[in-house]
Amino acid sequence: MSHTVFHGHNVELNEEGFLTDPSVWNEELALVLAKAEEGLDQLTDDHWAVIRTIRAHYLETESAPMVRSICKTTGLPLKRIYELFPSGPAKGACKLAGLPKPDGCV
C-alpha cells in the first residue's frame, strides 16, 4: 500500500498508483497525482479537458470511456492524447482522473 500526502492527509493509492477510493478525487488531487505518478509539473487546458471528460464518464457509468469518446468530446486528435499522457489513456489519464485501474492488458 502506498500513500501520497495531500492537504496533510494520506490518500490511499493501490499498488499501481490508482486511488483506492475514487470518490475522494478532486482537481487538486489530480495535480498531486500528475506530479507523483506521471511526473507532470502542471496540467494544461488539454490535460484538463481529457481528465474532466473521463471523470464525467466515470461518474455516469462507473467505467472508463473509450478513447474514441475522449477524442470526440474534447475534439483532440488521437495522437495528442498520447502526447499529453505518456503512460497512455489508461495508466495516465484515467489514473489522474481518479478512476480505479481498468481490467485487462493495461
Added chain:
Amino acid sequence: MTTLHLGVLLAIAWAVLTMTFLHLKAKSYGIRKLYSKPAGDPAKGVVYAFTLGMAPWAKESVMMNLPSYGAGLAFHAGVLTALGLLPVAAFRLELPSFVLFSVRLFTLAGVVGGFVLLMKRLVNPQLRGLSCPDDFVSNILGSTFALLAFAWTLSPVAEVPWMAEAMLLLIYAPLGKIRHCLFFFTTRYHLGAFFGRRGTFPPGGRFHA
C-alpha cells in the same frame, strides 16, 4: 559369486522392480489426448531434447554455472563407472591397464564432484534452503559408492564395504531423488514432445535464420 554378491544382485532386482513400479504408476496418470493441430513433430522435439538440447551451450543456466555442471558430470560419471565395475568384481574379470586407469580416474573424479556438490549444498544458503535430507543422503550414498569402488581398484580389501554400500545405494535409489535415473528420461521425453509439437524444438531459427 559370494553371498555378498548375491545380496547386491537382490538389491539390483529390488531397484529394477521398484523403478518399474514407479514408472508404471506415473504412466497410469494417463496420456493427455491432444486436440490442437501440431505445428511441429513431437519426435523431432524428443530427439532434440536428448541431443543438442542437452548441450551445455543450449542452456544459459549451464553456461553461467560451468563449475557446478562439471562437478555434476564428474559425479555421475563416477557413480555410473562404479556401477559398471560391479560385474567386474563379481566375475573377477581382469581389466586392461588403460581401462583400469580410466576407471580410477572416473571414480575419483566422481568422489571429487560429489564432494564439491555436497559442499555447495551445505555452504550456499539458497541451495541449502532448497534441500531436504534426501538430497544429502543421496549425495553421500553416491559419493561413498564411487569412493569405495576407487578403493577396490587399489585393494580387494575394500570389496566388502563397497558391496555393502552398493546394496544400500540400490535399495535407497527408488525411495529418494535417485529415482531421477528413471524420471530424467521420461521428463526429458515429455519436454521434447511438448516443445516439438509446438514447433519450438528443434530451434530452427538460431541455427538457420
Added chain:
Amino acid sequence: MPELDELETRLVGLTETDIQRGLEVFRSKLKAAEASYLNSCVHCGLCADSCHYHRMDSTLENIPAHKLELISSVFKRNFTAMGRIAPGLVGAKPFNREMAKAWVDAVFGRCSLCGRCSVNCTIGIALPRIFRAARAALGTMGLVPTDLQATVDNSLKHGNNMAVTKDDWVETVQWIEEELQTETGDPGAKIPLDKQGAKVLFTVNPREPKFFPLSLLASAKVFWAAREDWTLASDNGWDLTNYGLFNCNDEQAGAITQNLVDAMERLGCQTLVIGECGHGYGAARWEGPEWLRKSYPFEVKSILELMDEYLRAGRIRLDSSKNPIPVTLHDPCNLVRHGGICEAQRRVLRQAVDSFIEMTPNREHNFCCGGGGGQLAMARYKQRRIRSGGMKAKQIRESGAKIVVAPCHNCIDQLMELNKEYKLNVQIKTVAEMVADALVLDA
C-alpha cells in the same frame, strides 16, 4: 492493502473441504507428463539463473525449483508412498492454510509462466505445467487474486475482457475506418464488420479499441494493402484475449474460447487470425482445443504469419528506408517459446526496417518482459513485476535500439512501464505498425 486482506480473509476462512477440493482439482490436472515432472527435480538449483524474478532479486523464494518444491512436497505427501512413510526425509508436506498461502505467493506472485526455466532445467521439467495445475487448485479454493478473476469475469459476462459495449466497439471500428480512408487516400478502404463468408476473421485485444486503436489501424492498413478478404465480428468473438489461461480455470477458459469458435461458425470464415497478442495466441491456438476437447474445423494463425505470407507472395511490398530508426524485437513467451512462432516476425521485420538488432538472448531463450502470466492484472504484485522486468530493460538498453517491437499488447503495456521506470527512452510498437509505415502503395 485491502485486496490482500481480502485474499487473506479467504485464506483464513479455508475449510478442510476447500483443501480437499483443491487437492482433487490439482490431482485431476496431472497426467503422465506431470507425474514425471513431479518426481524428477534433483534440487540442483541451476534454474535460479534462468528466472527473471531470481535474476533481479536473488532469494530462495524466487528459485523456480523452490516454487516447484512447494507443490511437489504436497504431491509427495498426498500421492506417493515415500511421502506418506517418510515425509521428513523426502520433504513431503501437508496441504494446509499456510501451504495454500505459499502456493498463492509462488504461482501467482512470483511466476509469469514464461517457461524459461523449462528449457534451462538440467532435467527438463516443464515447470509452468505444474504451476498451472496449482493455479487451478487455488482457483477452486477461491484464491485467484480478485483483479485477475475480474478480467475473466468480464469476458464471461460481456464477451470481452474490458467490458466494451457493442455500440462502443462498432463506433470505434467505424472511426478507425475513417482514419484508414484518410491515411490511404482510398475512400473505398473498409474495415468489414460481420462480412459473411470472409476468408479471415481477425481478432483484437480490447485494449486496442478502448485505449490504443493505432495498432488496429495499422493491421487494417496491412489487410487493405494485401487486398485481404477479412472481417471483424461485431458481436462476441472479436476479443482474442483469454485470461482463463492465467486463472487456469479450464471451464471458464473454454467458455471464452467458445466465443471465437461461435464467431467463426456464424460468419463462415476459414482462418481465425489472432492479432498481436502472446497469451491470446497461446489460448486460441494451443489451449483452446484442449479446453473444449475438440479440434477446430478451421485454421488458427497469428497475424505475424499472415504478414510473412503476404511478403513471400508479393501481396505487399515494403520500403525499409521508411523505418530508419534501429529496432529490436521482444519475443513474447506465449507466442515464441510456448507458441512456436519464432521466425515469421523476424523475416517481416528485416524487410520492414533498416536496422534490426536482435536482443540477447532471444527466441526460445528470451526473457519474459515481466508482465506475462496475468501479472499485469494483479496489482498486488506490481513491485515484483516492475523489478523482475529489469532483465528485459537491461536487454533493451544493451541492444542500443530506439524502437522496441513487441507483437503482444500485454508485453507492450509492461514495456511502456519499464520504459518509464528504467528511463529507457524507447518507442514501443507492434510489428504491424512497422509494416504499415513501410508499405509501398501502388500508384
